[in-house]
Amino acid sequence: MNQRTSHLLIAGTLASALSLSLVAYAQDEATERDYQVPLPEAPEGEISFQPPHERDLPDNQYGEMVRKGRDLFINTQALRGEYVFNDQNCANCHLDAGRLANSAPMWASFGVYPAYRGKNDKVNTLAERIQGCFTYSMNGKPPEYGSEPLVAMQTYLHWMATGAPINESMPGRGYPKLEETEQGADRERGAEVYAQQCAVCHGDEGQGQKVGERQAFPPLWGDGAYNWGAGMHRVNTAANFIKANMPLGKPYSLSDQQAWDVAAFINSHERPQDPRRRTLESVDETDETFHNHHGFYGDEVDGRRLGDHADFGENPTPLDG
Secondary structure, eight states: OOHHHHHHHHHHHHHHHHHHHHHHHHHHHTSSOOTTOOSOOOOOSOOOOOOOOGGGOOSSHHHHHHHHHHHHHHOGGGGBTTTBOSSOOGGGTSHHHHTOTTSOOGGGTGGGOSEEETTTTEEEOHHHHHHHHHHHTTSSOOOOTTOHHHHHHHHHHHHHTTTOOSSOOOTTOSOOOOOOOTTOOOHHHHHHHHHHHTHHHHOTTSOOEEETTEEEEOOSSSTTSOOTTSGGGSHHHHHHHHHHHOSTTOTTOSOHHHHHHHHHHHTTSOOSOOGGGGGSSOHHHHHHHHOOSSSOTTOEETTEETTOSOOOTTOOOOTTO
16 A cells, blocks of 8 residues: 555545544534424525416316415315314415415425425425424314325415426525514513504404404414414514514514514414424423424413413314324
8 A cells, every 4th residue: 555545545534533523513412403493594685586377377187276276275264174273374374375475485485395394303395394384373184195185285386386496495485584682572562563553453362353254364362373383483483474574565664673572472372282292291391392492382471371281272183192
């Protein structure tokens, strides 16, 4: 063996050892992790992508499935009692039928899946991501693989992303991130913002509003709201959404501080139990395992510990699963 070959072998061995050490260190560092780490933030820049127009939908089976997915996206209540057990629709959090930039638009979501999600600590397919929305945001049950509702929604997202890049985070994806303020999020200040800016649509008690039998504005707490496992119960997620999208028709009209405060007020109210509580022994364990983030689950508010109950809303699955 010549000296040059010997040096190369030694260098390779050292590089391998260093790589293994870094992996081990990263694994140690990842032991305590936030179980709801989002995908990478959307890049800054001009939002140039435009989803296709519905008038351009083909008149065939694919077009028919897209239309079914669109209809379910707008009126997810059509699945009430089967897969949905609260008063929410997909379009409540993804405005303009999932088309609006900075409102977690569907055209920007399709191409980034499959993707790792810290929330369940695995790589999720798009179907699994949609199923998760039913479990948490709809306080419901995930549609089965291959079922028409799930296929219809996947097809709708596929069509919306026509021409979008694959495996690339696009400007306008998700909700724009707010930096934390020096004053922090204060629920008492948030109550004032809510009364002035939100109650006219969502009700004094966060109950939402109906027009006839149709849910016009969604409940923000109580049995009709998203449950304690939904991403929107996180104060930072709600603040991001509110800043860019609320009040409806008046995006970016609230200050950053107002968005943080009203998000804290809304999410410091009781709501259906985190469904993952069914698999754990206590609220303490649920809190420690799944709620290491900016939220009120497990905290005492107005003399009551939030989440310390067995109320899963209308979802019929019992606490013991």
